């Protein structure tokens with residue numbers, strides 16, 4: 359690769375235009391159809407060996423195949439924006455009401471398309487290069503949807519490269535980390551079912567109040583919010599409600615929403631087991647029944663030492 363050629367002012371300003379056009383398109387997770395069409399339009403100009411579209415929804419994989427055995431390398435970007443109203447007034451502001459690129463995926467799209475241009479101009483002499491554009495990164499479901507799609511079966515990379523912009527560091531600096539780069543995250547909704555009673559006779563009902571209080575304390579004890587620890591685990595309460603604003607009624611129902619983080623999937627499973635045990639024991643002690651639902655599951659993203 360001739361870096362002087364590849365990173366000319368013209369190359370960079372063209373990529374800026376590409377980024378701005380994605381910025382204006384801003385689409386929510388799972389409905390990134392215009393952005394995907396734009397990606398395909400840009401890729402077609404580069405004559406890749408193959409383009410696989412509609413993978414796991416709106417996902418796309420472009421392949422530059424040397425036809426010779428060798429390492430297969432994949433570069434990834436995301437297609438989706440966030441449900442945030444754009445307040446910027448520049449010409450390329452979001453055209454979608456209530457939706458804008460606040461996570462910078464427009465930039466990731468432009469850089470991976472720039473990578474595609476470099477690959478197209480310097481076709482691999484062995485192995486393959488894949489460029490992947492995934493839907494629904496914000497909801498955590500898009501990557502898995504692509505992996506689960508039979509259309510993805512032929513995509514077998516040996517190495518995967520992805521990046522995310524991080525505010526707060528100097529421009530142009532690349533931050534790398536050994537092992538986990540992003541925590542494993544998931545959230546739980548716990549529903550407590552008891553029995554309402556007259557507020558004058560709480561002993562005749564079954565209130566979730568003490569179980570909720572007890573569980574909040576127990577969960578705090580299960581956390582060690584020390585990010586330098588390999589077994590880092592944190593349980594964060596995010597929402598709770600109980601009963602009604604009716605002063606004559608003792609609560610018979612409650613909900614507790616928490617979100618949990620660990621560095622590794624192994625630690626995540628161990629934390630889930632600990633929480634499940636605590637929920638079972640505490641609800642039993644307070645004669646409540648319960649339901650749990652896990653939502654917004656994001657698997658930990660880590661680097662291989664290699």
Ligand SMILES: [Zn+2]
Pocket residue numbers: 461462463495522
């Ligand atoms: Zn993002």
